[in-house]
Amino acid sequence: MAIRFELIHQDKETGARYGILHTPHGSFETPIFMPVGTQATVKTLDVDEIKEVSQGLILGNTYHLWLQPGDEIVKDHGGIRGFMNWDGALLTDSGGFQVFSLSKIRKITEDGVTFRHHLNGSLLHLTPEDSIKIQNNLGADIIMSFDECPPFHSSYEYHKESLERTIRWAKRGKEVHENPDSQALFGIVQGGPYKDLRLHSIEELKKIDFPGYSIGGLSVGETKDEMYEILEFLKDKMPEEKPRYLMGVGSPDDIIMGVENGIDMFDCVLPTRIARHGSAMTSVGKVVIKNKTYENDLGPLDPNCDCKVCKNYSRSYLRHLFKAKEMLGLRLVSYHNLYFLKTLMKDIREAIKNDRFSEFKDKVLKEYYR
RNA sequence: GGAGGGGUAGCGAAGAGGCUAAACGCGGCAGACUGUAAAUCUGCUCCCAUCGGGUUCGGCGGUUCGAAACCGUCCCCCUCCA
Numbered sequence: 096m097a098i099r100f101e102l103i104h105q106d107k108e109t110g111a112r113y114g115i116l117h118t119p120h121g122s123f124e125t126p127i128f129m130p131v132g133t134q135a136t137v138k139t140l141d142v143d144e145i146k147e148v149s150q151g152l153i154l155g156n157t158y159h160l161w162l163q164p165g166d167e168i169v170k171d172h173g174g175i176r177g178f179m180n181w182d183g184a185l186l187t188d189s190g191g192f193q194v195f196s197l198s199k200i201r202k203i204t205e206d207g208v209t210f211r212h213h214l215n216g217s218l219l220h221l222t223p224e225d226s227i228k229i230q231n232n233l234g235a236d237i238i239m240s241f242d243e244c245p246p247f248h249s250s251y252e253y254h255k256e257s258l259e260r261t262i263r264w265a266k267r268g269k270e271v272h273e274n275p276d277s278q279a280l281f282g283i284v285q286g287g288p289y290k291d292l293r294l295h296s297i298e299e300l301k302k303i304d305f306p307g308y309s310i311g312g313l314s315v316g317e318t319k320d321e322m323y324e325i326l327e328f329l330k331d332k333m334p335e336e337k338p339r340y341l342m343g344v345g346s347p348d349d350i351i352m353g354v355e356n357g358i359d360m361f362d363c364v365l366p367t368r369i370a371r372h373g374s375a376m377t378s379v380g381k382v383v384i385k386n387k388t389y390e391n392d393l394g395p396l397d398p399n400c401d402c403k404v405c406k407n408y409s410r411s412y413l414r415h416l417f418k419a420k421e422m423l424g425l426r427l428v429s430y431h432n433l434y435f436l437k438t439l440m441k442d443i444r445e446a447i448k449n450d451r452f453s454e455f456k457d458k459v460l461k462e463y464y465r
Numbered sequence: 466g467g468a469g470g471g472g473u474a475g476c477g478a479a480g481a482g483g484c485u486a487a488a489c490g491c492g493g494c495a496g497a498c499u500g501u502a503a504a505u506c507u508g509c510u511c512c513c514a515u516c517g518g519g520u521u522c523g524g525c526g527g528u529u530c531g532a533a534a535c536c537g538u539c540c541c542c543c544u545c546c547a
Binding site: 193 | 493494495496497498499500501502503504505506
């Protein structure tokens with residue numbers, strides 16, 4: 096088996112999980128947040144910085160690297176790790192989400208998905224088998240089944256049909272997976288807002304048997320309450336002994352709610368995207384650093400953060416970088432936001448270990464970003 | 466001194482009688498962003514106000530039912546010639 100998951104402790108009141116995820120390239124305490132490095136780069140940061148702001152496990156993307164530069168080239172470097180000079184662990188998404196986010200120009204059939212290249216318009220076709228083969232070439236420690244991620248509010252009928260197909264795709268993917276001993280293939284739970292479909296999804300994926308399970312189809316436009324309702328429903332349905340990965344979630348409040356509902360792994364572009372757009376996650380709430388109010392603020396971005404950005408630069412300077420369109424601003428806030436989440440996850444784990452998660456949750460929801 | 470061109474909102478720049486409080490760009494001020502087609506997108510940006518009202522297109526004076534636009538005059542700016 097490529098990975099091993101140890102469930103070490105559960106918060107007595109909420110059941111929030113603390114564990115360790117062992118991979119071929121490192122063991123990681125969970126709950127963990129994994130920065131997203133779609134194109135074999137966490138935007139604006141170099142590898143040394145990624146080490147500082149992550150736990151050592153980051154994401155890459157099948158769709159993007161397949162199209163550019165091509166998975167064969169990445170394979171020639173020994174996979175993404177060699178390509179980007181990353182000596183930590185990796186997880187790749189299957190490209191399934193891109194099928195959803197590029198939905199204006201897609202056609203889904205039993206075989207796979209046909210859609211247009213977002214850069215040059217050429218017609219492309221991707222199957223579950225292709226996705227796994229590409230991910231074999233990319234060489235991540237954890238890889239994803241090729242799934243369809245329908246809009247949350249699609250009809251029951253559509254979700255059902257899509258879900259059944261995604262289950263068949265999961266089975267097909269597992270059958271062609273070449274390296275189960277070095278790459279753990281996760282199944283992805285879908286079903287939108289429909290609990291019976293979610294349950295059905297879990298049951299079928301369990302039959303196929305994966306070393307870990309992802310929850311997909313959330314944080315795609317539904318309300319927070321809708322998302323939390325599904326998370327709560329799934330809490331005691333997911334396999335106990337396997338890692339649970341909530342895909343695409345990364346605001347502090349959503350992470351907290353995920354952890355409370357038994358999630359072990361998170362990834363999200365939010366911290367790096369909003370950083371590039373001038374917003375910071377801090378212990379005192381969201382700071383839109385480009386706002387005029389920080390024009391002459393000599394204090395640090397986050398008064399309770401000990402990252403190099405908060406130690407060395409003022410809010411006023413950071414605002415100046417954004418107003419002047421200097422790229423250092425994007426880098427520094429990206430660094431901080433990821434560091435902030437790394438710290439948040441550490442604090443979450445401590446709280447669980449001490450059976451004080453509930454208390455910690457209240458604090459975060461009251462004071463932190465959003 | 467002569468000939469031509471021009472002065473429009475914070476800046477640049479359209480507009481050449483009513484559809485114009487005035488396109489568009491920049492700048493400014495906010496907002497959004499959740500398995501990254503995103504250093505992006507959206508809104509606001511003369512003044513006061515909730516409807517609505519009040520002042521504008523170098524100055525002044527005209528023509529007209531109506532002028533940023535037409536006429537006169539003055540003031541500034543640019544180019545060329547002496």
